[in-house]
Amino acid sequence: MKSIKHQDLLKFTRQVFIAAGSEEDEAGLVSEYLVRSNLCGVDSHGVIRIPDYIRMVKDGSLRPNVVPKVVSSKGATARIDARLGYGQVSGKMATELAIEKAKKYGTGTVAVFNGNHVGRLAEYTLMAAEEDMIGIMMIKAYGTIVAPWGSRSGLLSTSPISFAFPGKRHPPVVGDFATAASAEGKVRVRYNRGEKVPPGWLLDAKGNPTEDPSDLYKGGSLLTFGQWKGYALNLLMEAAGGALTGAGVLESFTGLNGVLVLAINIAFFSDVDEFKDKVDSMIEQIRALPPAKGVREVLLPGDPESREMAKRMKGGIPIEEKTWDKIAEVARSYGIDVPKAR
């Protein structure tokens, strides 16, 4: 395992995207989101993605410097054609537009199609929370590795959902998770690290439960989280992120992420201070509970990420050698100096 300072990683990542053709703003945005994922401990959505992104730029499926196009804007809704640009660019634009709509109509709902990978969803729902809104993002993701509950064949994708809402004295509560038992990237991280996956994540090609991450890449499938409930939520992602946005479902799916982002303006429903006080009260009462056996303290969704961030801001970002080697190879192909990782 290597370790690298987040400032160095950010600067380096920015250079790579500029070398791959992005203008400064775009390179800055994509790098910021990726490195913040690593800072939060969500390594599956961090710089591990660089080689994939660059490969896609080279093969033309990801187009730098594209300006997403608002193809319709009616009432509290809008649709954006991401035109195969960076998902971070269209994701941010869609969220900003949803927030703008919500200021006028109380809610804003914006769909994105032809979109690439948006990265960690919490980036966007937290934008809404910072504007005193409840943010919700539903994604139809690429891939067919998730088995519908009761079947033994991959057909669905790991489609994630995120939501965030603000407190006053506390940072926002933020949920962000795959409707599969795991994001594919988390299986990949364990595969790269030579680790097992927990039971309940995977079926092998024959439909038997397995803890070997390599089985996923040999015809196996991921299970949905929470049995049939996560399966139902996964289908909502197909419908809202796939069919509704125009990105398509299953085999008709285009792009990497079909995105539906919702912003619900708290002020249209409640005194904002009162809402935040209630959230604070909830947070404080939860933290004060006695923990279960073997648990040190009761956490809120978002806590593990913010704690890891505090830790990694000081101590650096750990990256497994295999991942780092692949990233370094991409950088060297552009003649970029690879920063020292210890």
Add this chain to the structure above:
Amino acid sequence: MKSIKHQDLLKFTRQVFIAAGSEEDEAGLVSEYLVRSNLCGVDSHGVIRIPDYIRMVKDGSLRPNVVPKVVSSKGATARIDARLGYGQVSGKMATELAIEKAKKYGTGTVAVFNGNHVGRLAEYTLMAAEEDMIGIMMIKAYGTIVAPWGSRSGLLSTSPISFAFPGKRHPPVVGDFATAASAEGKVRVRYNRGEKVPPGWLLDAKGNPTEDPSDLYKGGSLLTFGQWKGYALNLLMEAAGGALTGAGVLESFTGLNGVLVLAINIAFFSDVDEFKDKVDSMIEQIRALPPAKGVREVLLPGDPESREMAKRMKGGIPIEEKTWDKIAEVARSYGIDVPKAR
């Protein structure tokens, strides 16, 4: 176990609510929703609720014939004061208003406070699906029996979520489930039937896992579904159904259900036929998958309910004796003839 024809049960239930003071329309609506829950096999939300509802009418916490009041209507949003009437009345009104808003603005989001138990959520989200919309309902439920993930004390409620979206040749796909591992009512049904609950549902008063439903009523707690993911969703229900609606969170909660209903008008985003074709294609591909070991066929969310309905329409509704006795007692107190159950 007794069995009763659904037509007889409906007529009888209607008589009970009329005797308890409801006008014909209200009694008809509440009865229809309760009996349809039983028809669907969701007995936890069926006529088992009659004694509770009537007790609440008698103690004044549920008020018959109340007209819910729209206290604000701004842009794509509205707020409704249910004024402690039947939750079915305000739930239906909120959904109709959300649909009306969505026809104009593309989406409609309506909050309900001072609301009583709305029954089975799918009733409402299916109303949106029938209008070519995606319906979503989020509820903050009464009670503090659900333990935040990692703790061993009940603090949260079983808060359910439902969503539905339409196909063309197929009935809508509909998800409807508690963010707890189970609805409290399902624990109660097993308790009444003298059955165990599955592992992963309950902790006893000392925080140990248990399969004895009676432990829940002796200081135990329910777990969230899908570990920390269901916990995060549960907190969204507190925020959206509780803090946002004004119904309150945790100990400040008033009424039995704080409701947020969203309708997303498909036509604002996509050709409606195209959307439905995609949903149909998804449904058909899922049904065609090879089932897992021990599973007869791969189902869609909503299938178990519609199959049970077909069965119970013909064969009658099974009700455990203990439950039936309690309902019969209420009816007799009003001098209503109790229909024969075999």
